[in-house]
Amino acid sequence: MLNAIDGVINDGIIHDEYDIMTKSGVSFEVKTARKGRTNNTFQFNGINPRYNYDFLICLGVCEDQLLYRIFKKDKIHYIHKERKYFMKQNEFKKQLVPMNPDNQVNYKLTLNLKELKEITNLIKELERVLGLD
Numbered sequence: 666m667l668n669a670i671d672g673v674i675n676d677g678i679i680h681d682e683y684d685i686m687t688k689s690g691v692s693f694e695v696k697t698a699r700k701g702r703t704n705n706t707f708q709f710n711g712i713n714p715r716y717n718y719d720f721l722i723c724l725g726v727c728e729d730q731l732l733y734r735i736f737k738k739d740k741i742h743y744i745h746k747e748r749k750y751f752m753k754q755n756e757f758k759k760q761l762v763p764m765n766p767d768n769q770v771n772y773k774l775t776l777n778l779k780e781l782k783e784i785t786n787l788i789k790e791l792e793r794v795l796g797l798d
Contacts, residue, residue, distance in 0.1 A: 673685055673686065673688070674687065682717045682718060684718075691719050692717070692718040692719045692720070693721075693722055694712075694720070694721045694722070696710070696723050696774075697723075697725075698710070698723070698724075698776075699727075700725060700778065705777055705779075706776065706777050707725040707732075707781070708773050708774075709774045710764060711764070712761060712772045713770060714741045714743070714750050714761065714772065715770075719737070719738055720735055720736065720794060721735070721736040721741075722734075722735050723735075723774070725776065725781045727778075730783070730784070732778070732782060732783060732784060733786075733787050734780065734781050735791075737754075740753050740754050750772060759775070761773070761774050762775070
């Protein structure tokens, strides 16, 4: 999809701090999660706030649909007083939680079904974040 919009020069085959790099130099980290069986949440694992990428794309997989949300990397804030990372986007604020108590490198972000968007809007939003709209 990104290849059709901006062209991809690195698709993550070689391990790097991002999954996709476009020709215009914009990098994306992509995380997927399936909807929980007993609730309407998605747990996106392995998010490293110290990695260098421009946008985080969270793809939520349901039984009958695919959802998404794009976050700008600079919207991940460390609140020193609380010793926690938060994802902030306008009124939206969610804590990034360590994957386990001994892991202070990789975090997880839990999003509710209502906090994700329908996949039909993804191309338009990618064009917007790439400045191609």
